[in-house]
Every structure is written in structure tokens, then in C-alpha cells.
Amino acid sequence: IDLSADLFGQTLTSPLLNASGVHCQTKEELNDLANTSNLGAMVTKSATLQAREGNPNPRYYDLENGSINSMGLPNLGYDFYLDYVLQEQTKPTILSVAALSAADAITLLKDLQASDYQGPTELNLSCPNIVGEPQLAYDFEATDRVLSEVFSFYTKPLGVKLPPYFDLVHFDKIAAVLNKYPLTHVNTINSIGNGLWVDVDQEQVVTKAKGGFGGLGGTMVLPTALANVRALRQRLNDSIKVLGTGGVTSGADIFAHILCGADLVSVGTQVMKEGLGTYDRLAEELKAIMAEKGYQSLADFRGKLKEL
């Protein structure tokens, strides 16, 4: 059974990645990921031009069927993560970047273009927890404008992290924008934005910022994640890879993501619950399913979801 996958020309021994934001903010956490077996590649916490504290605690809360977070984009700053990918990385790494404004995104990517970094970068267009800031990728015209300006100067590998969409026309619209640009990949989905959890005993919310509203992850978002992977795979140019993120707790969930068209699959909330050993368990479960079905490689079933 062969779990190997391709990350923009680099062969990975496993199609699994961490979801950006989970265990990837500090040098210690990034080194842990580099030493995690069955994690084929890794993604950094989205970096902003300046380091950020993020929102006040509590800002992450574990739920029976997933998680809710309003982290507020805490990160050590773009310079730290650029240094990491240039000097420290030992495992294929995607540099995730975010911006509080389109202008900041342009500034950051112009610096990256001028840097020695030649590896893959992922522009996060979907952070739901910056107070007062919209999730950019829900504004199709604004997304088009930002990507148009970025690709007027950026020539290195670049993908985007998308929020979940819930309307087939929105899949059409975002795909029409993305297909205009030489993107390496889309990573879908980011958390389902602005959910709310109520602690009935305490009669109160469970996270502090934004009155308790926060991004949802974990098993509860799997159907939305699968729909977004499938819809975007059906609509995007073949040259644009699809990284599936959202709702993975088992090997079967990874199989489903790949069946829907995912080239690689990220796992976040489950790692927060179970630790980095999750990747070994998931790889074994995926191999068992493939053996049972007689599949030798991921290409044997990728994108081959059957309709009725």
C-alpha cells in the first residue's frame, strides 16, 4: 500500500498535513511537526507582518463533536516564519500568510517575492476571527482585485486558504475568480465562521472574544468540508491542486476527502484532542481501508466519487 503524494514537486510519504493554526505557532511546535511520523508535510500558523498576541483567553474550546476557536491570529510574525522556512525546515513546509488588509498582503508578498524563499506559500483569505475584518474570500470582487495585484508581481508557488461556501452559485463564482490565476492550490475549508456554543450549566458562552462567536472545526464540519472539496475539484483547472481540510477524525474521513478529489488532507481539531500520534493512527486506518478495497495508491481512487 503506497500513501505517497506530491506537494508541488516534492514527494511525500504521506498525504497528511496539520491544519494551519494547530501546533504550528512556535519553533518548538514546528520542530515537533517535523519529527511527527506519517505527517507528510506541514503548514505554519498564518503569519502577519507584525507579531500578534491574538485574542484574550479562553479562545479555544473543545466540544464533543469538534471545536470552536477565536484565536485572533496570534503568531510570531512574518520574519520568524520566513526564517524558519529558509533556515530550519527539515520537512516539506507550506508558509501560511495572512493580512489585516489588502495593502498588508501586498507588502508581505512583495517582501516574499524579493526573498530567497522559493517554496510554497498559502495566502489565508478566510480568517474569521479578526474583529471588524470580513473574511475576504466571501467578497468575490475584492478577492479578484487582491489576486490580480498579487499576480502582477508574484512569480513563486502560491495557493489560497478558503472559507467554506454553502451555495452552489458561490462555488461557481469563487472558482471563476481562482481559475484566472496561476495558483498552485486551494486549501479548503477553513473553520465554519462565527458559530456559537452555550454552556447551559453556566448559562454563558465558552470563548471570550466576539461575545463567544468563533470558528467551528472537527467532525461536525465534515459534510461541509467534503462538499467544498468536491465542488471546487469539479470547477477548478486541473493545474490547481486541492488540499482538503475539515472534519477528519478517521482513516475513512481521509478516504472520503480523497474520493472527493483532495490531493492532500489536513487534520486540525482531532490533533488538538488526541495529540500528534493521530497521524500514525489515521495512516494505518487509511491503509487498512485501501487494502480492504484493493487499492494500491491514492491515485487509484482520487476524485472517483460515484453519483447515483
Ligand SMILES: C=Cc1c(C(=O)O)[nH]c(=O)[nH]c1=O
Ligand atoms: C488565521 C486566523 C484563523 C484563526 C484565528 O487565528 O483565530 N482561526 C481559524 O479558525 N481560522 C483562521 O484562519
